[in-house]
Amino acid sequence: MFVIKKMIGGLLMPLPLFGLFACLMLLLAFKGRKSALFLSTLSLIVLLALSTPFIANLIIQNNEPASLAFNALKHPKIDKIVVLGCDINPNSALSSNNQLGNCALTRLVEGVKLAKHYPNAELIVSGGGYKNTTNSGLMYQTAISLGVNKSRIFQNPKAMDTGEEAKLLASKLVDFKVALVTSVLHMPRAKDLFNAQGIEVVTAATDYHNFTALPWSKQFIPNAHALLVVTQYSHEVVGNIWISLRRWIDPEAL
Structure with missing residues (x-):
């Protein structure tokens, strides 16, 4: 299915x-x-x-409202930081960060940034994959290489889509202050799916775009x-x- x-x-x-x-x-x-x-x-x-x-x-x-981006001034405490999976490019000859696609890497950088801002928060990296390589595994290795202690990181490798991510993580997130990290276009749907599992989340959207910054000579090409x-x-x-x-x-x- x-x-x-x-x-x-x-x-x-x-x-x-x-x-x-x-x-x-x-x-x-x-x-x-x-x-x-x-x-x-x-x-x-x-x-x-x-x-x-x-x-x-x-x-x-x-x-892509800026209101979906994370504002640390409004949230003095965060217990869990959930980074949803995205694109990966499995290649055992490369380091973990080079196997993460731009979308996944952008999300992870935001998650690591929040993990360093909230030193007591648990970092949850999520997402399945293919060819024996998962989003969560690559994010886990990359987060460690970026200075996050592995004891603070929890992997969710079995989820193949956002609905499964929300269901599999729900029991772990109940009654905690949760920051949800994903792309801004994906955030409304992701937030809805987590809310449906009884999890209220603080949005930490990434992957914004601004095509208006391009000169007019490139707008119609x-x-x-x-x-x-x-x-x-x-x-x-x-x-x-x-x-x-x-x-x-x-x-x-x-």
Whole structure:
């Protein structure tokens, strides 16, 4: 079920969705259907537009509020710091930090920063993986290399998505002051899933973007990073729809 969910979700992202649609329409166009040629052209135009920093900014500008970032002045005490997993690139020839993707590394840096600010807090690194390598394992090794005592770190290596992370960690977080570290676009969904398990969290969002800082000469040129951010946003939209569907079918599901 998990693999099927990930496959369907992946195909609904902008690049595969519009790319496959365009290919299908072009195939039909070769059979003389002008409407297919029009739709395939439109699909490619939409894909290129979503890849521009200007459009990407319009999509995310109201979905990355600074209020989700952590403010230490408002929280004199934190008991648990939960860092959610993200992308990894397993390669045993590399150090642990070089096997963490940019998203995972950004989250971990925030977690380590909080761990040093709150020396009595437990650092919880979460996330499964593949090829016998997990998010939590790589984060654990990297956090130690960054100066966090291993006795303060707890791993959660079995969770394959945010829903599982919330469920598996719930019993460990009840009645504690918890800081939740994840990407800003992912934070609302993550917070909702932890709240559903009875865990109130303090948000510590990372991975902010600001395409308005780019000069106008680059605002309308398709950019791989812009498409990546739109894809991340699309992933959250699909994820929220999936949660709503699961809860509609079974209110106790997530």
